[in-house]
Amino acid sequence: MIKYIIKRLVLAFVTIFTVATLTFFLMNMVPGGPFLSEKAISPKAQAALEAKYGLDKPLFQQYLTYISDAMHGDFGDSLKQRGRTVSSIIATKFPVSARVGGVSIIVALCFGIPLGCIAALNRGKPVDNIISVLSTCGIAVPSFVICTVLMYFLGVHLGWFPTFGLTSWKHYVMPVIALSFYPTAYIMRLMRSSMLDVLGQDYMRTARAKGLSQFVSLFKHALRNAILPVITYVGPMTAYTLTGSFIVEKIFTIPGLGGEFIGSITNRDYTVIMGTTIFLATIMVFMNVIVDIVYKLVDPRIKLK
Amino acid sequence: MKKRIALLLAVIMTVSVAFTGCGSAETATSEGKQLAVQIGPNPETIDPALNSAVDGGNMILHSFECLLTIDQEGKIAPGQAETWETSEDGLTWTFHLRDGLKWSDGTDLTANDFVYSWKRVCDPEVAAPYAETVLGMVKGFEEATSGNIDALAVSAPDEKTFVVELTAPCTFFDSLAAFATLSPVQQATIEANGDTWATAPETYVSNGSFYVTEWVPDSHIIMSKNPNYWNADAIKLDSIKFVLMEDANAAYSAYQTGEVLLIKDVPTEEIPSLEGNADFHVDPIIGTYYISLNTEKEPFTDANVRKALSLAIDREYVAGTLMQGTYSAAPNFMGPGWNDAEGNFMDNANGGTPYIDTANHAGNLEEAKALLAEAGYPNGEGFPTITYSTNDSGYHKVVAEYLQQAWAELGITLNVEVVEWSSFTPLRRAGDYEISRNGWVGDYSDPSNMLDLLYSTNGNNDGKYNNPEYDAAMEIARTTTDATERFAALHQAEDILMNDAACIPVAYYNDFWLQSEKITGMWHSAYGYWHFMYADLAE
Numbered sequence: 001m002i003k004y005i006i007k008r009l010v011l012a013f014v015t016i017f018t019v020a021t022l023t024f025f026l027m028n029m030v031p032g033g034p035f036l037s038e039k040a041i042s043p044k045a046q047a048a049l050e051a052k053y054g055l056d057k058p059l060f061q062q063y064l065t066y067i068s069d070a071m072h073g074d075f076g077d078s079l080k081q082r083g084r085t086v087s088s089i090i091a092t093k094f095p096v097s098a099r100v101g102g103v104s105i106i107v108a109l110c111f112g113i114p115l116g117c118i119a120a121l122n123r124g125k126p127v128d129n130i131i132s133v134l135s136t137c138g139i140a141v142p143s144f145v146i147c148t149v150l151m152y153f154l155g156v157h158l159g160w161f162p163t164f165g166l167t168s169w170k171h172y173v174m175p176v177i178a179l180s181f182y183p184t185a186y187i188m189r190l191m192r193s194s195m196l197d198v199l200g201q202d203y204m205r206t207a208r209a210k211g212l213s214q215f216v217s218l219f220k221h222a223l224r225n226a227i228l229p230v231i232t233y234v235g236p237m238t239a240y241t242l243t244g245s246f247i248v249e250k251i252f253t254i255p256g257l258g259g260e261f262i263g264s265i266t267n268r269d270y271t272v273i274m275g276t277t278i279f280l281a282t283i284m285v286f287m288n289v290i291v292d293i294v295y296k297l298v299d300p301r302i303k304l305k
Numbered sequence: 306m307k308k309r310i311a312l313l314l315a316v317i318m319t320v321s322v323a324f325t326g327c328g329s330a331e332t333a334t335s336e337g338k339q340l341a342v343q344i345g346p347n348p349e350t351i352d353p354a355l356n357s358a359v360d361g362g363n364m365i366l367h368s369f370e371c372l373l374t375i376d377q378e379g380k381i382a383p384g385q386a387e388t389w390e391t392s393e394d395g396l397t398w399t400f401h402l403r404d405g406l407k408w409s410d411g412t413d414l415t416a417n418d419f420v421y422s423w424k425r426v427c428d429p430e431v432a433a434p435y436a437e438t439v440l441g442m443v444k445g446f447e448e449a450t451s452g453n454i455d456a457l458a459v460s461a462p463d464e465k466t467f468v469v470e471l472t473a474p475c476t477f478f479d480s481l482a483a484f485a486t487l488s489p490v491q492q493a494t495i496e497a498n499g500d501t502w503a504t505a506p507e508t509y510v511s512n513g514s515f516y517v518t519e520w521v522p523d524s525h526i527i528m529s530k531n532p533n534y535w536n537a538d539a540i541k542l543d544s545i546k547f548v549l550m551e552d553a554n555a556a557y558s559a560y561q562t563g564e565v566l567l568i569k570d571v572p573t574e575e576i577p578s579l580e581g582n583a584d585f586h587v588d589p590i591i592g593t594y595y596i597s598l599n600t601e602k603e604p605f606t607d608a609n610v611r612k613a614l615s616l617a618i619d620r621e622y623v624a625g626t627l628m629q630g631t632y633s634a635a636p637n638f639m640g641p642g643w644n645d646a647e648g649n650f651m652d653n654a655n656g657g658t659p660y661i662d663t664a665n666h667a668g669n670l671e672e673a674k675a676l677l678a679e680a681g682y683p684n685g686e687g688f689p690t691i692t693y694s695t696n697d698s699g700y701h702k703v704v705a706e707y708l709q710q711a712w713a714e715l716g717i718t719l720n721v722e723v724v725e726w727s728s729f730t731p732l733r734r735a736g737d738y739e740i741s742r743n744g745w746v747g748d749y750s751d752p753s754n755m756l757d758l759l760y761s762t763n764g765n766n767d768g769k770y771n772n773p774e775y776d777a778a779m780e781i782a783r784t785t786t787d788a789t790e791r792f793a794a795l796h797q798a799e800d801i802l803m804n805d806a807a808c809i810p811v812a813y814y815n816d817f818w819l820q821s822e823k824i825t826g827m828w829h830s831a832y833g834y835w836h837f838m839y840a841d842l843a844e
Contacts (some may be wrong), residue, residue: 025403032727037357039745040734040764041434044450048432079523082350083500094520148554156561163558164548165524253550254522 001296005289012285019281020070020274024063027265027273034268055077055270075278077273080264083220086275089260091192094279096166097244097256103172104179105234105241112184112229116191117223123196131188138185146181147251164253175252179245183237187230193281195226224298231298235291239284243276335765337778338544338824339527340824340843342567343559344835346551347523352503353488354426357434357832359746365537366834367528368409368511369488370443372400372467374420375477377836380752381479385414385489385512385535386467389482395474395786399775400467407533409516416461418489423469423496424454426486435486438748442478445471474786477751484749488512496791501786514838525549539827541841556731557819566821566842568766569835573700576629576817584819590833591642592746592814593755595636596693596708597768599739600807604689611806614740616673619666619709624812627707628700632812636661640801640813642831643752647790651750654796660803670788677715692720695742696729704742704811733767746814746833752795753782759798759807770807 035041035049050056054065069076075086119131154174155163198204199222207217228284244258257276264272295302348361356362374384383389386400406414426433426440440446444458447718458470471478481487491510492504502508506517514536515528518809526547530540550556553570558825560568571579579585598605598614605611620634625807633640636659643650654660659670674684682688693708694700705721712719719740724732733741745765747754757763760779761771781794802808827840 030728032725032731035428035434036727036730036734037434039357041357042437042764043694045432045434045436048429048450049434052430054430077500080349081353081504082355083502083504089522151555153559156558159562163562163564164555165548249523250552251551251555253524253548253555254519259523266727300399 001293005293006287008292012282012289013099014047014293015285016278016281017155020067020278021063023274024066025059025276027226027270028267030268032268034270036268067193070274070278071129075275076255078269078272080267080272082194086271089272090257090275090279092258093255093260094243096254097249097258098242100172100175100179100248100256101238101241101244102168104176105183107236108178108187109234111180112187113191113227115184116188117226119188119192120195120199120226121218128192131192134221135185135188135192136179139189141181141296142253143182143245144177144247145173150177157193166252166254171252175184175248175254176250177243178248179226179241183241186233186237190229190233191226195222195227198222198226228299231291231294233289239280239287243280243283249262306729310647336763338541339546340542340837340842341546341565342835342837343548343550343556343565344567344569345549347549348526348685350503351517351520351526353485354422354492355503356435356485362832363835364486364517364526364528364547365485365489365513366795366836367513367515367838368509369483369485369490369513371483371488372402372536373483375480375483375830375832378830379485379644385419386482387724389479392479395476396471398469398471398478398482399678400469402465402467403535404465406512406535408510408512409481409531409533410491410510411492411533412493414489414491414512416467417464417466417774418491419467420459420461421492422489423459423487424449424457427457427491430452433486433487435484435748438480439484439486442471442473442475444472446472471749473570473784476786476791477749477753480749480751515545515557518544523549535835539839541839542837545837545840560819561822563821566623566824567818567827567835569816569818571817571819573629573631576631579819579833580630584821585817586829587817587819588829589633589641589816589831590746590814590816591639591640591750591755591831592744592833593640593810593813594632594742594744594812595635595638596809596811597733597738597741597743598806599736599741599754599768600771601736601769602739604680604682605739607680608805609676610682611809613673613676613680613715613808614712614717615809616661616669616676617715618708618809618811619711620661620663620811621666623704623707627703628812631815631817632700633815634663634724635810635812636663636708638808638810639755639801639812642750643747643755645752646788646793647792650792650795653792654799655803688715688717690718690720691739692722693740693742694722694724694738696726697723698726714721734764736767736769741767743808744814750831752792752799753779756782756795756798756802759802768808770805772801772807775801775805775807 029111035046054062070266078084078086078089115131119128122128149165154160161170165171207221244256246258248256249256260272261276263275344363344767345360348364350356351364353365353756356365370384372384372386374382375793376382380439383620385402385406387403389400391398402416407805408414425431426436427446429450429452436450445456448456460468481793482755489512494508498508506520507518514531516531519527527544529544532799554571556568557572557575559565598611600606617701624632624634635650639650641651645653647653693705695705709719732738745755745758759770759775760766761776774797777818778794778798782791785791787829816829825841825843827837829835
């Protein structure tokens with residue numbers, strides 16, 4: 001196990017390094033730059049800015065400097081948000097996204113898994129149909145639609161929840177519903193189909209034949225096997241949900257990290273693009289390692305090599 | 306058994322719903338008389354020297370005060386300086402500061418703070434984007450921006466007197482002395498905190514009517530009344546909360562619920578239902594939405610072609626219908642809000658008549674057809690297929706599609722190329738286009754600010770327009786100290802520009818917003834700035 005984890009960590013490092021290198025050169029290939037605005041600044045000011053941030057150096061040299069600094073934990077200063085370092089931006093914004101995202105993940109699991117099971121146990125019955133329709137809606141309806149509908153009905157029309165900010169529990173309700181809608185629906189579907197699969201297995205028939213109660217056979221035998229695909233999905237989902245959603249954050253004015261991913265690209269804020277990408281890649285890679293370990297815990301038949 | 310499962314699931318769901326409520330449990334405490342408004346997204350910077358955007362400008366306007374200010378009527382008014390005078394040759398400007406000026410931290414503010422701040426704007430290490438615009442005419446500017454900032458001819462003979470020496474007379478230097486870039490900044494906090502001074506309320510020492518007490522990027526900025534401000538007695542609000550929203554629909558929801566009392570970003574689809582409401586306001590800002598033609602490329606080298614393209618556009622339809630009245634039709638290049646010696650520059654342009662009669666589109670179209678024929682393309686025959694480049698935001702695509710129709714009436718085929726914003730600006734600047742969307746919002750109300758755009762060597766001359774006559778007129782405006790001669794030259798420049806169709810003005814910008822009737826005493830300026838410093842809330 002330890003050997004496996006070390007191996008995975010080395011691989012993770014290589015992955016993150018590759019992602020960083022590719023991102024660095026790709027973003028520099030895209031036209032535009034961080035200091036462009038509708039009104040041209042004087043060539044002298046432009047040159048001064050480029051010199052200040054080292055953008056006047058050859059690209060490869062910039063790359064080497066960046067990688068070497070990043071290895072020492074220095075991800076540079078934002079080129080657009082003057083006076084803020086990339087690390088400070090991530091440090092202030094990630095916790096906000098993670099709080100909303102964390103609650104959303106729990107909600108998605110708490111609703112997705114039970115509803116998926118219920119649908120599987122009631123295959124073909126009205127309950128199953130209702131859940132299927134709900135999950136199809138959850139997958140098909142884009143988040144900006146959900147956000148807008150929530151905002152209109154719960155925020156403006158009924159006035160139950162505040163429409164922006166994040167200072168009380170009430171502020172969390174609408175963003176959490178919006179963020180957890182898709183994963184809940186997806187988990188429901190995954191859970192339903194894998195549960196159906198498991199319910200048809202011989203060992204389930206054996207369990208029932210032994211006279212085990214439905215409760216025990218379901219929770220001790222079926223759920224444990226059926227949940228594996230959900231775990232696979234939960235890894236990347238957690239990474240994405242924790243790091244925030246551009247749309248949900250924009251609509252509910254949540255000062256999270258999600259906006260930085262898109263904002264930094266449109267602004268050509270090179271250091272922030274690099275920082276957020278490396279950050280997401282790191283979380284993603286580690287979530288996958290964790291998923292593998294959880295796999296092993298849930299299903300001892302799986303061997304980690 | 307099924308019942309037990311159902312019960313268990315119900316418990317799980319209830320727990321999870323309850324958990325949803327477990328966020329941070331801070332509740333809003335009483336902030337006194339607080340005004341919450343939405344006037345733009347998170348500013349990239351609120352350091353006066355570094356800012357180049359209206360969003361940041363609005364924050365700086367409330368937290369800082371320059372030597373001079375601009376009042377509700379758009380006139381120059383005393384700010385930190387109580388009086389000021391110009392030498393006869395127009396080369397030396399002397400400002401006399403008020404008594405007892407203080408920073409928000411209670412320390413004294415003197416003329417030396419202005420010396421430090423203005424020199425800082427020239428510092429290549431600071432790389433202020435507006436340095437040349439606001440200080441380019443000050444003696445020693447070139448040397449200062451090359452590294453020797455002490456070469457800048459600004460001085461403080463005593464604690465209350467600030468003197469600036471210019472290389473050439475600048476009749477609108479008072480406008481520049483009121484420009485946010487030239488706000489005083491405190492040397493002590495900048496030296497102690499470097500670039501980060503303007504990111505945290507504790508280090509963001511300022512001298513304006515309000516000072517920043519909280520900034521959560523992408524969420525809100527709260528400013529509280531500055532008790533050390535010289536005119537603090539006139540300030541009625543205890544604090545202002547600037548909600549940093551980007552989404553217009555979200556802003557509209559917050560306005561409807563009363564969480565904010567003024568929103569600048571109104572969803573365009575709501576405009577038809579809002580027009581005529583007492584809380585819906587439309588106010589011009591000094592700026593023009595125009596089309597650049599690459600005058601270095603055929604067939605746009607021919608003035609007749611350019612004029613034909615310009616005249617074929619129905620500006621009333623574009624501004625009134627396509628842009629839903631949020632813009633106004635532009636018969637001239639210089640719209641409302643620009644000033645000349647006698648008042649409104651626009652009223653005195655072209656002998657008082659608009660250059661283009663926007664009400665007579667049929668007549669204009671006939672003239673356009675005749676001009677195109679004169680240029681050798683009767684009914685558009687032989688005219689190459691041309692491309693219009695634009696980015697996709699606001700009404701840009703709608704206008705592009707309209708141009709396809711409008712120019713089709715001349716027999717011209719237009720392709721539309723939609724380019725992502727960050728790629729669009731370099732493309733246009735490099736002249737790598739045929740026709741493109743363009744626009745300018747004025748920094749100060751002197752017409753040279755926008756007429757300079759067509760000067761042959763100007764960095765914003767995207768159409769690469771090069772007309773020695775035009776440059777000569779602009780040169781006169783730049784060097785003369787006689788206001789009448791100067792404005793005559795500027796009017797002449799606009800005559801040349803419009804006669805040559807150096808670019809195609811389409812519409813004038815307006816700001817439009819929703820404002821609760823509870824707000825009193827605030828105003829919106831032609832620069833797109835919001836003045837809440839003397840605002841109050843009616844009960």
